[in-house]
Amino acid sequence: MNKKKQHHLSYAKWGYIFILPFFLAFFIFSLIPLVDTVRYSFYEYYRSGIKEIGPTFIGLENYAELLKSDMVAYAGNTLILWVIGFIPQIVIALLLANWFTDVRLKIRGKQFFKIIIYLPNLIMASAFAMLFFALFSTNGPINSILMSIGLTDTPIDFMGTTFGTRSLIGLMNFLMWFGNTTIMLMAAIMGISPDIFEAAELDGCGSFRRFFSITLPLIRPILAYTLITSIIGGLQMFDVPQILTNGQGNPDRTSMTLIMFLNSHLKSRNYGMAGALSVYLFIVSGILCFFVYRMTNGGDDSAAKPRKHAKGGKKA
């Protein structure tokens, strides 16, 4: 009895040893910098030319300074850019996922389409942005096409207007992510028991009714998950607008996102201010993560109950 117990314990020890490298690496390369970021947010610490200023403890001054700056406006920009990209993304993804999983439609080449719609996600975002920058420049190919088919006489200055720039960023985010979302939603819909669809059909349920009354409610947890991860991803939106607007959020800083704002502080190695901004972002992301946790774990009773049972079973 005693021997057996020891044997069991030693296995656990090996488990810890095997996961030790990860925790060491995490501790050194993630946790310490993380704590440092928070610590420096209370300091005045930057570089002027080649001279280092600080670190001097200044309490919450960085946080107060940020609230006085245009941070809220940049948060608004980020939100708008995210919404412009997310709404078409979720609508198209739902539509496609519904079509692809509909047994009645018998779409050919499903795998092929799945690959095609996922492809834009494989391109690096910055490369994608550079491509769009070239395509939509005032003397670029899109303008040439529009002019040669007679839709416009003078080139359209896409990136010279707030509407144009924001739409382009939204379009790019939509193109990059709708494939990913489609595949995720397809998995969710395929997880619904076919019996339910069959039963609905026998009862004379049309496809619209079926979509809104059966599919949508049953994939709600995955939808919520998609929404929240997308918001967190949107909060960190950086590469596309950065490259498209040359890091300035043109015109009139209306496409400046929070992370671009953070990046412009890092140009002067302003660790203090950048740290404070990161803490703000961390808090917002933390709150959103809390919601996602609640939605995927707490909100869904049927998923939570069996697990409790399993735990109880083990104890017994």
Added chain:
Amino acid sequence: MKKRVVSLLMATAISASLLTACGGSGSGTANATGETGGDAAAAGGTEGAVVNIYSWNDEFRTRLEAVYPEVESTSDDGTVTKLKDGVEIHWIINPNQDGVYQQKLDEALLNQATAADDDKVDIFLSETDYVFKYTDADADVAMPLTDLGIDPDTDLADQYPFTRTTASDQNGVQRGSTWQCCPGLLVYRRDIAKDVFGTDDPAAVGEKVKDWDTLKATAAELKAKGYYTFASYADTFRLYGNSISEPWVTAGETTVKVDPQIMNWIKDSKEWLDAGYFDKTVKGQWNDDWNKSMSSSSKVFAFLLPAWGIDFTLNPNWDGETGAWGVTNPPQEYNWGGSYIHAATGTDNPQHVKDIILALTANKDNLIKISRDYLDFTNTVSGMQEAATDASFASDFLGGQNAYEYFAPVAENIQIAPLSSYDQGCVELIQNAFSDYFQGNVDYDRAKANFETAIKERYPDITEIQWAE
């Protein structure tokens, strides 16, 4: 038991490999240079065995290989150049884009005091836009040339005075030297000149563009025939920006002073753009639209470019016949670019550094050779005056015209603007902020406010912005 030993071994192996892999990325480059430097250690005598040179491309290396007599060979990948006395030059190249070069250089210079001898920065390069950040006497990262044993007044007497001023700190102590000097000219399309003025003679065209008022009248003439004078408002910026009377930020102060000349640029650019003298579709430089405005289908009459601009920007973008462009005097003398060579404070190879600086920036024959082989306008007053009358310097691209005839007098008349270590950000951000204003996206006050926000973000120590009336 056996199993235990095996799994223990595996665990340690995995953890060790993980850790070394992580640790390696941080210190790998430093180790590599240190080790390769070791075997040549005895060769240099009292001098260190490795000369570390920080630069952003191979421009300096090619010129050094061409004219420095001590060079023996360079490795195929271009990272190590062996000298005849056994000392190695290690090239540490980081791209200029997004400030990467300056970041890496700053790190290295901040660690200069504690670095091992063979890892110390010996020579580094800087550009006019940010030269003052490094020549600043308070920072003291670039050695005064006199400390190296170079007397600027005699050794560098043939250099253009403005390049010596540029490389000096606020007390007038020269802390760098350049082989290159970048006076700019007005480069124009001969076919457009013939169409509008009836002649493409550089002297006649020069008369039409000799100052801003005359140029404005000429711009109206060009406009009447459907041509643009310049591509964009960014093209003219350097002419104004080079003639400011006070530095952007006076040493020891935290106020950005926007010079009256910059205000003139804002006023004139808006006026010219609204009048249709610039191409509205070209926003700034170095983008696709700007490049296309140099092609044969474009309606742009002229560009303001230095020697390197003609050879490396205009020439590759031009798709018509050679000989279609001509050069003449600009409306105002200006300088655009230039790479300065500095000796890093704390170098362990002062003798080599001195030799290299003298060979590359003070030897007239070497400089003329660089001009011939690499088309740089080089930093020798007498040499360039000779080139101006030497028919062998004529350019096919310019229809057989000898551009040095126009470059030389411009170079002699350049009054360099007073510098500060905030120049790069100020120049970049003011153009950006007012771009929106020129295009009518924001009003004047909003553009001012945007500049103030942006400059305070870039330089956290800036507290105030004063606008000239």
